[in-house]
Amino acid sequence: MRKFLFFVVASLALVGQANAQRCLPRMRGIQLTTGMVDGLYNYANQKETGYYFSTTLSTYTIGGNKWLFGGEYLQKYNPYKDTRIPTTQFTTEGGYYIHVLSDANKIFFLYLGGSALAGYETVNWGEKVLLDGSRLTNEDAFIYGGAISLELESYLSDRILLLLHTRERCLWGGSTGHFHTQVGAGIKFIL
Numbered sequence: 001m002r003k004f005l006f007f008v009v010a011s012l013a014l015v016g017q018a019n020a021q022r023c024l025p026r027m028r029g030i031q032l033t034t035g036m037v038d039g040l041y042n043y044a045n046q047k048e049t050g051y052y053f054s055t056t057l058s059t060y061t062i063g064g065n066k067w068l069f070g071g072e073y074l075q076k077y078n079p080y081k082d083t084r085i086p087t088t089q090f091t092t093e094g095g096y097y098i099h100v101l102s103d104a105n106k107i108f109f110l111y112l113g114g115s116a117l118a119g120y121e122t123v124n125w126g127e128k129v130l131l132d133g134s135r136l137t138n139e140d141a142f143i144y145g146g147a148i149s150l151e152l153e154s155y156l157s158d159r160i161l162l163l164l165h166t167r168e169r170c171l172w173g174g175s176t177g178h179f180h181t182q183v184g185a186g187i188k189f190i191l
Helices: 002-015
Strands: 028-037 050-060 066-080 083-102 108-123 141-155 160-172 179-190
Touching: 028 066, 028 160, 050 083, 050 179, 066 108, 066 179, 083 141, 108 160
Parallel strands: none
Antiparallel strands: 028 050, 028 179, 050 066, 066 083, 083 108, 108 141, 141 160, 160 179
């Protein structure tokens, strides 16, 4: 009996730690992301920069690819004299991300994805008259379009991931420009 127990303990000690399986089909995660819009914030361009927040549900498929569904709040500032005028977008997203690259230990994953976006854009929260009496001609509108994204996922633990991503959004229907570049970071919790 002692020899058997010694054999079991020695076998377990030699095996080492088992890694959890990752990116399996039907695995789901909730990701929270934030970042900057149309440039990195610094003192020189503080009147032009913007920010965004998003919440997304992702579901993995065969081969480590994933579907994403979520919502996003984006606010960009436009300089005007000594002040700035906010442009705000509320969008929903549905997209598919293709697994491009990962390391042998399945810690880092690189994805390339495309998304369809639809939502609403408001300029200066609907206020047409500015403080100096000028009148805005931009209208609030429904917006639609898509986005191309590059995303890096890094496992911090078996259920918590760090996200780094960049994306280019192209939206029509609004009056404040079609293209917006986003750079951000986030965290994902595997359910």
